[in-house]
Amino acid sequence: MGDAGTHDACSLNLLYLRSSFLAMEPADHFISLARQSGGGSITERVQTFILEHCINSIEDEGTVYNLTYIKNILKKVITAAESTHDVVLEGLYERLAYYLTSHMDDDLLKERSRICRQISFLCSSGHDNKCLSSMNLVVPLQCSLNMLEGDTGCALWPSSLFLSELILSYPMTFSNKFCFEVGSGVGLVGIMLKHVGASKVILTDGDMSTLANMKLNLELNHLASETMASQRTYESPNMVECKHLPWESASESELQTYHPDIVLGADIIYDPLYVPYLIRVLSILLKPLKFCSSEPKEGDMSCYRCTQSTEDRNGDNSQNEAKEAPNAYIATVIRNLETFNYFLRLAAEASLSVLDVTATMKPKNLLPYMLSYDRSTVHLYKVSFLCT
Ligand SMILES: C[S@@+](CC[C@H](N)C(=O)[O-])C[C@H]1O[C@@H](n2cnc3c(N)ncnc32)[C@H](O)[C@@H]1O
Structure with a gap:
């Protein structure tokens, strides 16, 4: 279990956004959550969150990540923000330029056809979606890039x-x-x-x-x-x-x-x-294993298996318990x-x-x-x- 804390609706949206990024959800779904976090558009505040808590944070953690995915996310965030005439953070352009000019991803992709997704299970103890106390269980998983072949x-x-x-x-x-x-x-x-x-x-x-x-x-x-x-x-x-x-x-x-x-x-x-x-x-x-302990009643699926031998059943062997x-x-x-x-x-x-x-x-x-x-x-x- 990871971080626990109380989230208002706004920080909950950002928690979803980061979880979506870590799980490497399709870019269009990530953009939908980013828009939702900004109340309809990808505001400067949301862009800052994406830069600091999604992109930079995984680099800081040294997580092996799919660079093509990050590049795609950056492109889509910039395009979506520009399309609604929001100011685009200089840092986003810089990160994109960095990834576009580096050839790390091509080399890495040649070596690895697998990606590392981090699946976050968000367990809430609150009664509504506005104020949740969430516990975050994050499971890293290496998965295939190619589902069908x-x-x-x-x-x-x-x-x-x-x-x-x-x-x-x-x-x-x-x-x-x-x-x-x-x-x-x-x-x-x-x-x-x-x-x-x-x-x-x-x-x-x-x-x-x-x-x-x-x-x-x-x-x-x-x-x-x-x-x-x-x-x-x-x-x-x-x-x-x-x-x-x-x-x-x-x-x-x-x-x-x-x-x-x-x-x-x-x-x-x-x-x-x-x-x-x-x-x-x-x-x-x-x-x-050996027998059903009783005649099952109609519709009753519960029967028992027993590890007892016939001798054990006749004797007094308390270690042999009927098991569901x-x-x-x-x-x-x-x-x-x-x-x-x-x-x-x-x-x-x-x-x-x-x-x-x-x-x-x-x-x-x-x-x-x-x-x-x-x-x-x-x-x-x-x-x-x-x-x-
Ligand atoms: C569609 S995948 C589901 C994998 C996983 N259970 C999941 O839901 O993410 C089907 C899985 O069943 C395994 N499988 C298919 N046929 C099998 C067989 N004849 N014997 C054993 N495993 C088999 C495949 O290797 C694969 O891991």
Whole structure:
């Protein structure tokens, strides 16, 4: 958690503006917030804020930043201010001239196709938007510049923003739980889970370059497990584990060793080829281990899994406690209804119940500045094994 303080409407707008810049939101969205901060135009006061608290501040911090992005922001700010005949600060022209004449960005871009975004979660405790006491959790994330060309898992998708807001909104659901994510991508969900006190977090992905990027993000957030020269990963309760887990080749015996309390997945239902494998992985992870403790009543999804052997059950072994059956929270944008219906059909065949909980488990709006993120497009499903 970063800075805490009370914000009036005006400084709240500026907080959004800085958060938008750090998250590398599209320039047009940044300009909209800049105009909002200036009451309709990008005033000298707002320009000074942009120069000092956005552009200069990241340079002072030494953050590796995408210079093309800064250049674009500077151009758009200057153009927008000129278009409303506002005075443009000399400092903005100077910074733009500096970036235009330096060739650092070209060299850097050749080396790096990734950018470092800083995602701020703004948690308010106030009752209205005018006077908020905000707590600012900032998560640095290395993401891909290129969302679609083979780098799917290195981009940040809306469903993982949604799951992150959900975790921060319902921390008790996840704290002290063993959480296991499939198709984790950049790793943001795992960072949130650790933040709310999950007892153990395993993130998985089937793509090796995604996994390498995820590990880097855990390092950036001081959550990486140490891998020694022997390649053995030393488990630590404060760290997040990353595993290579392609759904199509993950072995049943490996999946059966985990016993997570909660399984998570964000934006993973999109390729019909992999839907059967995903269903298989989910059903193994969610299956109660030995038996259901009681006959489920109609509509009652709660069954129990138990780690007891038959001998233990007959004896008096108090260490073996019945454990609630795991649930999965799957957040998704339904881009292709046919693919989603295929997921539902295979889930039913695998005795998985899929409940739409979008309306009942609404997350708080913790990313109010992120105009590129449309929370309303994301659906949330609670998946569990049906005891019959
Ligand atoms: C659209 S991205 C979503 C990433 C992340 N969950 C998010 O929401 O930002 C889908 C992720 O699922 C992973 N994935 C796709 N097919 C997979 C498979 N067959 N096995 C394991 N992971 C897979 C991809 O590598 C990618 O990281």
